[in-house]
Amino acid sequence: MRSNRKIFLALLCVAALTAFVAANIWRQHRAALETQNQSIYPNASAPQFxxxxxxxxNTDDSLxxxxxxxxxxxxxxxxxxxxxxxxxxxxxxxxxxxxxxxxxxxxxxxxxxxxxxxxxxxxxxxxxxxxxxxxxxxxxxxxxxxxxxxxxxxxxxxxxxxxDRLKKRDTPPANEMLTAPVTDFWDLQRPAEERMVERQTYDAYKRMVAAAVADGTLNLRATSDGQLSIGESRLKIVSAYRSRARQEKLRRQSPNSGRAGLAINSPHFTGRALDLYVGGEPVDTKDANRRLQTSTPVYRWLVRNAARFGFRPYFYEPWHWEFVGLPENSINAPITQ
Ligand SMILES: [Zn+2]
Known part of the structure; x- marks a missing residue:
């Protein structure tokens, strides 16, 4: 009986010691985690990314x-x-x-x-x-x-x-298109034949820009009637309607650059896709450029507000926005198999 009691006491000691060690390891681990997170996220004003x-x-699965x-x-x-x-x-x-x-x-x-x-x-x-x-x-x-x-x-x-993007790829009839004034464009030399926009899209764009101008936090330079000034490049249209012939020409011109990403079946054929100037190089897909663009106040404003005007983003190109209309009159055809 005495030896059994000794064994029992010894086991009790071992158990207590194990619990003590485990608790310490746990505390250390927790402290390490907290320190690690502080170094990753030192404070709210640090770089957010x-x-x-x-x-x-990526293969560090064990951790x-x-x-x-x-x-x-x-x-x-x-x-x-x-x-x-x-x-x-x-x-x-x-x-x-x-x-x-x-x-x-x-x-x-x-x-x-x-x-x-x-x-x-x-x-x-x-x-x-x-x-x-x-x-x-x-x-x-x-x-x-x-x-x-x-x-x-x-x-x-x-x-x-x-x-959620524009599903159509057809070019609207001529009476549903207009030629926008050059003052709406980022390139003030852009020829008239490259300034065509589908009418509803253009109206929605103008309403959206007026709302952005009215938002004082963006500090957009504006005319007295609430339009973007000629000297303001942000939110100006870089590119709107592109014909299939023009798209082909662009593809041939830059087969090896980022422009090789130009779609064969582009939403720009519809006149409802707008490339808007959001900062940096207007339409350059390099990571550093896109990262700069998605950090700008105008881009972030578009992310928060464009849907109110019927626009949807193309996530990969911060400048590219597609007009699908508001949910009650969306021009996206019902999805068919
Ligand atoms: Zn585009």
Whole structure:
């Protein structure tokens, strides 16, 4: 009996020691996580995107798996881990689009936040509502509600955006087109035959620009009647209607540049697609240029407001907006198989 009691006491000691060590490891891990998140998101005024995140290989699954295992323990840690994982995917997610390898989703953060209803101003800070908003969106879309924008969710989001775009590719009859004044264009030398726009699209564009001018935060230079000044380049039209012949010519001119991405069946054939000047190089698909563009106030204003005027974004080209009309009179034909 005495020896049994000794064994029991010894086991009790071992158990207590194990619990003590485990608790310490847990505390250290938690402190490390908090420090890590502070260094990624030092404060709200820091660069909002992933520039502060160290590159980490996508194949580093062991780390993510380990964090996920910890994440189920408390909600607080779970949120920290979600922030951490989102920061990694934001910088490093590998995907392909238009036959090109792409990295991360930092360029698209304003559109992503708008789509899930998250606050862009606190995005990337510890005060962000992003994981919670994303989880709600994921649930709505029928993907696992993890609050983490991983490759599966990213594919779903791209499909969601693409499905919302202009479905028609026909050129409207001449009486549904107009030639817009050159003062609406970014290039003040643009010839009349390259200034054609579908009428409803043009009306919606003018209403949208008037609303942007009226929004004092953008500081757009305007005329006394609320139009963009000649000297203001932002939100001016870079390109509108393009004929099939003109599109072919552009494709032939630049077979190896970003312009090779010019669609064979372009929404610009409809006169309802507008390339608007949002900053940087007007229509350059290089990541650095697009990243600059999606950080500008006018781009972010369009992301928040264009739908009110019937415009939809093309996520990959910050300058490209398509007029589909308001939901009650959308010109998108019903989807057929
Ligand atoms: Zn375009």
């Amino acid at each position: 992933a520039s502060l995140v160290q590159p980490i290989s 993510i798996t380990a964090h996920t295992a910890v994440a189920t323990s408390t909600d607080q840690i779970s949120d920290a881990v979600k922030l951490n994982q989102n920061a990694r995917w934001q910088a490093n997610l590998s995907w392909t689009f238009g036959g090109k390898n792409q990295r991360g989703w930092a360029i698209y953060v304003p559109l992503i936040c708008q789509t899930v209803g998250a606050d862009l101003l606190t995005f990337g800070t510890s005060r962000t509502d992003f994981p919670a908003r994303l989880a709600a969106w994921q649930q709505e879309m029928g993907v696992a509600a993890t609050g983490v924008l991983d490759v599966g969710t990213w594919q779903r989001m791209i499909a969601f955006w693409q499905a």
